[in-house]
Every structure is written in structure tokens, then in C-alpha cells.
Amino acid sequence: MKILVPIKQVATLDEDFEFRDDGRDVDPDFLIHDLNEWDNYTLEEAMRLKEGPGGEGIEVVVATVGPESVDEELRKCLAKGADRAVRVWSDALEDADAVGVARVLAALARRESPDLIFAGVQAADHACGATGMALAGLLDLPHAAVVAALDYVPGSHSATVRRELEGGSYASVRIGCPAVLTLQLGINTPRYASLRGIKQAAQRPIEVLDAEALGVTADALGAAGSASRVRRMYVPEKGRAQMIEGTPAEQAARLAQIIKEFGGAA
């Protein structure tokens, strides 16, 4: 059996940053990249099944839609034990939103026909929370979002999942498989890659495809296949925090005063 784990390289902003000339994104020179936090958990959950009872035959495939620089994140996953890595890219995907990315992942999933797909609930950068479930919709597979626990015996036709709701309560759901699940932080404890794993991953091949090779037509690529279009990006007006300046000692003294005033008032 096969588990497909789509991953994303996310970006955080450098302390000082500038927007691109067209004002629709940050100039890439000011972005710092990392593997999406949620994806550590999705990969771990796949590995947990693979290493658990009945998991011997499981193949874990990590996949991403992104330019060459994203190979770095795929290698992190290979270093932790993923069997195979695939990256899909075409320049036209530059302007794709979560739906546009899901279209490409769906084409890849059709080729791979996995038994389970584990995506993160959201990505740490834009927090759309849409890619995994858009993929489920495009593949017309059973799906559950924000899964905090998974009970699945490899090869079964259903899984029991615990969806984490607001306020810390949960809903238990039985779901038919193949299925697409978005997994929540805390579902497991992600492993670190071993030094040996990292060294080996550096030598492993990454399959690279362009979207067209998967049969994604030009009218489904990038902006054309997306459900929204960015008009502009800007820095919001800053909120109202009154900054406490000075040395750490002075800052702490002011904080102590705030706490004592509060204590006196209470």
C-alpha cells in the first residue's frame, strides 16, 4: 500500500523586507524558507503506519509543487525515511493559489493512486487550510479535516479518526478509505533525521516533473486554475502596542510596575 504525503516549503519574512515590483508578493530575496511545521507530523504519521504492525509493505511518497529550491525540504523527508520524493513544477505555477496547487497534486495522485493521503491542516505562511481538502474534492475521495488521532490498520477499508474541534473537544468519525486526511499538530511526536539519514538523503534521487507531463493543461495551471487572484499585498497598519523601551532591566521594571498596579487593583 502507498501513502502520499504532500509537503510545502513555507516562507517567513526577513526582519526588513520589500515587496516585489508588482506589489503582489514579497520580493523573494527577503524570504526565509523551511518545511511547513504541519508536514513534520504528516510524514511522521505515515512513517508510524509503515513501522507499525502490518506496515511492512507501505511505501511513503512525499510530493511537492515548487521550484528546485524545494528539493531541500524533500530531502529532509527522505532523511527521515520517506521512500520516494517527487517534485512538480512549471513556471506558470508561480501564481497558483491553494486550489491551483491542489490541481497539480491531484494529477500526481491519479498517477500514484495512494491508499491514503496525509496533508497538513494548513501551512504556516499563508494559513489557507485549503490544499489538502481541495485535493480531496478534485479526487472525489472521502475526507476529514483537522485530524488529531488516527486509528488505521494497514489494508483496511476504513479508518477511525478523531477530529479536533474548537475548545478542545473532539468528534470521532469512521471514514471510508482511500481517504484524504488533514492532520493536526500534536497528532504524534515527529522524529529528527539521523546524521546518517541526512547523508544518505543527499544522494537519493528526486523525481522532477513538469505539470504538463502529468496531463495538467495550460488552462488549469497557475492563475487560470486558481480560485482567487492576489491584487496587492501590503503591511497592515500597526496595532496599538505601546512599546516599553530601555535596557532589559528597565523594561522589566516597567513590567513589574504593571503587574503590581494590577495586583493592587484586583
Added chain:
Amino acid sequence: MSGILVVSEHRNGELRPVSRELVGAAVALKHATGEPVRVAVIGEAPERYVAELKLAGVDEILTVQAVVDAFDPEIYEASVRALIEAREPSLVLLAHSVDSLGYAAPLVVKNGYGFASDVFGIERDADGWVATRSGYGQKVNIEVDFPGRSVVVLTVRPGSYKPVETLAEPAVSAIPAPAVMPRSQHLGFEEPAGGDDVNIPGAEFIVSIGRGVGEEDNVEQFKELADSVGATLGCSRPIADAGWLPKARQVGQSGKTAAACKLYVAMGISGSVQHMAGMKHVETIVAVNTDPEASIFTIARYGIVGDIFEIGQELRNHF
């Protein structure tokens, strides 16, 4: 295509408060654009929720009967599609909630609707609906539009709009339930596990730590700090996920709300939407963060750009 459709949410027999916020958003847009507002409720006995949805500004309440009351993504998807076909709205508002995360995207991809999630601003101009959401850890705002889409679905960030509380007498219509063969089955709800005997909802003064603490061994000193200043120790999610503190201390959307809190000191917490959901109503928030651009500073009353270990150390000298 015209009109605004709001899809309400309920859980365990109760309407979720965010539903009235969505009505608030829709009614504000009705004032700006003249579009009628319709509110839908999907459930086993949807009439149960109708009285509470008779809110000022709503033109029509639509009920869809479902085979189960608990949320099922495929029932919601099919029902909302049926509602869109029946009333042809140009804008559909869902809550940015755990339930919508499960069906909004499948709905939009199958029907080619425009879509944006977690939006907190909505407008309409000559080109159609325009939504604002945030990006890069809430450090920027992103304005998106939906060229060529006659129906736009938006999930709205809880807390961004004022709920409508005033009642009125809108018309009520039943929309026939679409046939769905759900491929998942709701088994039951579980309430949050009790942790140690902390009471985040009842605490008036909370010192809360986030991933800025770095490692488990550092947690102890903040426990002591909270004790010495007379505060309850809270935390953000990564701390609870790692098992460094019990879940009962987690503040936020999937944790506890700091309901009685008057002073909240957030140390090494970035200020994600989900964390802020549990503390942003607090009167006095003080944020300590090494990153001057951390989004927690946008809601804090006082900000300290600094290292939590240094500030913590200095603070101890005063108590």
C-alpha cells in the same frame, strides 16, 4: 447571481456564536451593496435553530434537512451546493472553523467557485467581490479578487465582525435535501480531558509561554516566575503538543479561553490567529518577543522587544 448566503453552524444541538458574526458581516455588506441576505441551516431538525437565526437584516432563512445532525463534510457540501443552485447568491459566507475546513475547498473545486479562506475584510467594487486575508504569519495583508467567478465562497475569521443580536421576522423556506451517500460516519463527541487543576478560564492574571522557551528544561523557570508574580501559567499550543505542559494550560481556539483574564503576559508567543482567539479580549496584554514585527504586538497594549529569559531574570528581582 445576486444575494449573500450565510451558512450557519451548530454543534451538539447549539448554534455556534460565529453564525451571528457571519450574519453581521452579511448585513454590513447588504447596507453597502443592497444585496439580500439569506441564512441557511443544515441539520436533522433544522427548525430547532430557526428562532435564533431570526436576526435583523436577514431576508430569508433556508432550512435543509439532513440525515444526521452532526457535521458531515459531504452532506454540508451537497447541501450548500443545492442552496447556491436554489438562490443563486454571488457571495457565500462560511465560518473559518474546523467544520468549514472540511468541506469548503471540496465544494469550490467541484463547482469552479471563487474562494478565499480566513478572510477578515470583504468589499465589492466594479470588478466584483474583494476579500482581505493575511499572510506570512499575519505580517502582511493580502487583497484578493475572483475574476470570472459568478459565485464566491469565503470563510470568515471568527471575531472579525460584530454579531447581530437583534431579532426580526424573516421568511423561512425549506430547501429540499440533496441525496448524499456519506462516506464517513459520525461516532460521537468527546469533551476535553481535564488536566492538572489549573483553571485558565477563571484566572485573572496569566503568564503564558510559547515556543520562545526553546526547550523543556526551560519551562521550570517560567513556572517559578509565574508563581512568584502570582500568575497562572498558560501556554501556546506547541508547548502543550510537546507535552511540556498539560493541554489544560493551552490558550486558544482548540484550548481554553482566558475568559476572566485581565492581565495576560505573553512570552515568546508569535500571536497566531488561533492563539489570539483565546486571549485577545483581555484588557491588558503585555507581549515580550525578540521579533519586533511579531503579530502579537498588534493586539497587545504594551510591547517589549526582548529576550524572555533576560526579561524573566530581571523581573524576578522585583518580587
